Amino acid sequence: MKKLLFLMILLAGSTVYASTNLNFFQARIHNINRQHLIALTQNGITIDNVRDNEAIIYLRSDQLSVLENMGISYDIRPPVRNANGYHSIESLADHLQSVETNHPDICKLYSIGKSYEGRDLWFMKISDNVLDEEDEPEVKYISSMHGDEPVGMELCLHLIDYLSDNYNVLSNTTDLINNLEIWIMPLMNPDGYVHQQRYNMQGIDLNRDFPDRVSSNHNTTEGRAVETAHVMNWAFAHSSVLSANFHTGALLVNYPYDSDYSPSKKYSATPDDELFQKLSLSYSSLNPPMYNSPYFDRGITNGVQWYYAYGGMQDWNYIWLGCNEVTIELSDDKWPPFSTINSFWDDNQDAMLNYISWALRGIRGVITDSETNMPIDAVIRIIGIDHDIYTDPDVGDYHRILLPGIYDIEFSAEGYLTKRKTNIVVTDGNAARLDIRLTHQSCLNTIESAIIILKAMSGVAVDDNLLRFDINDDGTVGLMEAIYAMRLSANSISQ
Ligand code: ZN
Numbered sequence: 001m002k003k004l005l006f007l008m009i010l011l012a013g014s015t016v017y018a019s020t021n022l023n024f025f026q027a028r029i030h031n032i033n034r035q036h037l038i039a040l041t042q043n044g045i046t047i048d049n050v051r052d053n054e055a056i057i058y059l060r061s062d063q064l065s066v067l068e069n070m071g072i073s074y075d076i077r078p079p080v081r082n083a084n085g086y087h088s089i090e091s092l093a094d095h096l097q098s099v100e101t102n103h104p105d106i107c108k109l110y111s112i113g114k115s116y117e118g119r120d121l122w123f124m125k126i127s128d129n130v131l132d133e134e135d136e137p138e139v140k141y142i143s144s145m146h147g148d149e150p151v152g153m154e155l156c157l158h159l160i161d162y163l164s165d166n167y168n169v170l171s172n173t174t175d176l177i178n179n180l181e182i183w184i185m186p187l188m189n190p191d192g193y194v195h196q197q198r199y200n201m202q203g204i205d206l207n208r209d210f211p212d213r214v215s216s217n218h219n220t221t222e223g224r225a226v227e228t229a230h231v232m233n234w235a236f237a238h239s240s241v242l243s244a245n246f247h248t249g250a251l252l253v254n255y256p257y258d259s260d261y262s263p264s265k266k267y268s269a270t271p272d273d274e275l276f277q278k279l280s281l282s283y284s285s286l287n288p289p290m291y292n293s294p295y296f297d298r299g300i301t302n303g304v305q306w307y308y309a310y311g312g313m314q315d316w317n318y319i320w321l322g323c324n325e326v327t328i329e330l331s332d333d334k335w336p337p338f339s340t341i342n343s344f345w346d347d348n349q350d351a352m353l354n355y356i357s358w359a360l361r362g363i364r365g366v367i368t369d370s371e372t373n374m375p376i377d378a379v380i381r382i383i384g385i386d387h388d389i390y391t392d393p394d395v396g397d398y399h400r401i402l403l404p405g406i407y408d409i410e411f412s413a414e415g416y417l418t419k420r421k422t423n424i425v426v427t428d429g430n431a432a433r434l435d436i437r438l439t440h441q442s443c444l445n446t447i448e449s450a451i452i453i454l455k456a457m458s459g460v461a462v463d464d465n466l467l468r469f470d471i472n473d474d475g476t477v478g479l480m481e482a483i484y485a486m487r488l489s490a491n492s493i494s495q
Contacts, residue, residue, distance in 0.1 A: 024058050024199060026077040029067065036072060037307050038263050046198075046205050049249045050307045051295055056249065058198055058205070079148065081196045085338025086150050087157065089119060089190055095157060096122050096186075103164040106130050106177055112185075113230035116201040119190035121230050126163050127181040133392070135366055137359035137399035138238055140183040141352070142231065143246035145206040145313065147192020147199070151330045151344055152246025156186035158345045159352050176353065179360055183240065188227055200225050207245070207327075208309065210316035214259050219320045231313075235321055239392035241399045242359040243325040244283075245313050248336075250329035251289060252296045253280035258303030258312040258327075268304035270318060271387040275403055280326055282358055286351040303327070322389035324401060362402035363424060363432045367391050367411060370437040378413035378438065383420075402426045411436045 029036075031053055040057065041047060043066045049056040056077070059066075067074050087095060100109040108130045111120040127136065141159070143152030163182065166173040176182065187193055191201040199205055204225040210232070211219045221229035244253075255276040260268040270276060277300065284290045284299035293299045296306075303309065317325035330344060367378040375396025379388050382400065384407075391398040400409075404427050412418040416438040426432055 024060055024197065024203075026079065027057055027059065027067075027074045028077055029055050029057055029072050029074045032072060034264075034307075036070060039070065040066065041308055041310065046208065047307045047309065048198075051250075055307070079196070079335075080333075081148060081335045082337055083150075083196065085341075086154065089187075089194055092153070092157070092187060093120065093122065096124055096160070099124070099160055099164050103167070106167050107160075107164055112234045113226070115189070115191045116226045117191045117194075119194070121185065121188060121190070121227060123183055123185045123234065124160055125181060125183050126160065126177055128178045133394050134181070135364075135395050135397040136179055136181050137242065137364070137397075138181040138183065138240040138392070139356040139359045140185070140240045140243040141246065141356075142185040142188050142243070142313070144186065144193060145188040145227070145245060146247060147189040147195065147197050149198075149246075149248040149334055150187075150193060151248045151336065151341065152328075153186040153193070154338075154341045155246065155330065155345055155348055155352070156184050158341075158349070160184055160186075162349065172353070176357060180356060182356060183238075185231075188231065188245075200227055202226070204228075207247075207313055208311040210311050210313050211320060212259055212311045212315060213319055214261055215310035219316075232316075235317070235323075239390065240317075240321070240323045241389070242279075242356060242401060243317060243323055244328050244355060245325065247327060247329050248331040248334045251293055251299065251332050252306075252329050253283050253290070253300045254303050254306060254314075254327040254329065255280045255300065256303055256315050256318045256325070258309040258315050260304050260308070263308065265304050267302050269302065271385045272318075272324065273302075275401065276324065276326070278403060279324060279355070279358055279401075283326070283328060283351045283355045286354055287347045289347055290351075318387075322387070358401055359399060361428065361431055362400045362426055363407070363409065363434055364397065364399045365434040365436055366396045367398060367413070367436045367438060368396050369416075370439045371443055376413045376416065376438060378411055378416075378436075381410045381412070383408040383410060399431065404428045409434070411438060413438055415441050417441065 032055055033053070037047055037050065037055060043063065045063055045066060046058040047055055048058055096109050100107045106126055106128060108125045110123045110125065112123050113121050115121060141156055143156045144150055163173055163177060167177050168174055189200055189206055192199055195201070202225055206225055206228055209225050209228045211217065221232050224232070256270050257268040280300035281298060287299065290299035303312070312327065314325040314327050317323040330348065367376045368374060369376055375393060376391060377393035378391045378398070380390070380398050380400050381388050382402065389398060389400050407424050407426060408420060408422045409424055410418060410420045419436060419438060421434060424432060424434065
């Protein structure tokens with residue numbers, strides 16, 4: 001009974017919270033600088049776009065005093081939201097289900113959970129052998145985590161149709177489906193979309209809600225929005241290597257980091273900065289209006305270079321999952337008329353296809369136990385790039401996107417001997433394959449015990465410092481070399 005009462009209070013509390021906190025509106029602020037923006041962010045006001053010395057922000061009426069105290073002039077922007085023609089929640093589900101029905105060999109639709117108000121979060125998987133997890137890179141597109149930014153939702157549906165209709169028709173499309181596991185979530189914030197608002201129905205901005213090394217440095221779902229938690233749990237159970245989230249309100253590709261420990265940086269580079277620029281250009285260069293942006297050089301920007309945002313999904317993907325994610329802003333107009341969607345598709349189709357193909361570059365392989373051949377939960381480290389990636393422990397496959405060059409790579413796993421491969425050549429074509437077998441420590445212990453017994457049996461004094469044995473390329477231990485080394489060592493002592 002006590003439990004029930006507590007639950008009722010909790011529910012009542014959340015209803016009050018929701019209803020009092022959902023009166024967000026959009027404003028344009030003028031004559032601002034970076035210090036203003038940092039102060040606004042620290043006061044819980046959301047920056048949505050910055051251009052020259054103006055910014056678009058979201059705030060509640062009780063936060064207007066923050067602007068007034070700082071002497072910032074503003075004008076309230078009435079929302080322009082014409083849902084005519086856009087998919088409804090119901091027609092979105094129907095559309096996805098019919099694609100799955102028509103292409104069951106390559107399409108599998110999942111609901112990864114329900115929104116705060118109980119709507120499904122649909123995630124479509126497109127791949128050959130779609131029910132299996134294979135040695136293939138997983139890529140993902142997630143759109144409309146802001147409910148008032150539905151262009152990406154429509155483009156994701158276009159992409160799902162295009163991929164499924166052109167399988168075994170166009171070779172490029174067939175290759176992508178055969179070689180990747182493609183996940184597409186057209187609508188991460190269904191409640192926000194229904195209510196035509198940015199936030200979810202707990203009043204949370206989902207793209208400020210993820211773990212962040214500065215503001216929320218714990219990689220758990222505790223205290224986060226329902227929708228955030230579902231996406232996090234899905235990601236924990238998968239191993240995507242490349243992804244993007246789609247928005248509107250600007251026209252560009254934004255790459256990590258969005259935040260920094262120091263609030264005064266002008267640019268916050270990841271250890272993969274050059275790669276992120278190339279990945280961003282792989283998208284923007286195929287979208288002419290984006291690439292020719294008068295505001296952003298070649299249509300790309302570093303997150304912090306644009307404005308600080310804490311708790312974004314892209315930084316979380318990169319920092320905690322080892323997945324390269326960017327944020328793609330599709331349209332200056334947040335909610336353009338539906339009649340323009342086809343021209344948006346024309347501008348983005350090639351870019352969307354090209355971007356995910358980058359998951360096939362760099363190095364790849366499967367990491368297994370040298371004795372059991374079972375896949376291993378392992379870490380892949382490129383020497384000189386301070387950013388680890390991980391195998392998918394279900395299959396043991398890893399996919400490390402890299403720019404062309406020559407790399408030294410270290411493979412490690414708990415309980416295993418670390419292995420290093422040097423001078424690995426990466427081209428701008430398909431990923432170099434490096435399957436790795438790691439030797440478990442216990443295997444090494446067995447060899448060491450064997451040597452101790454041999455030493456005892458031979459009755460010869462042996463200099464342990466001279467005892468050497470190598471780990472073979474296939475991960476096995478060179479026992480014969482060990483015995484040979486022991487004999488050499490024994491000889492050197494007896495001489
Ligand atoms: Zn957005």
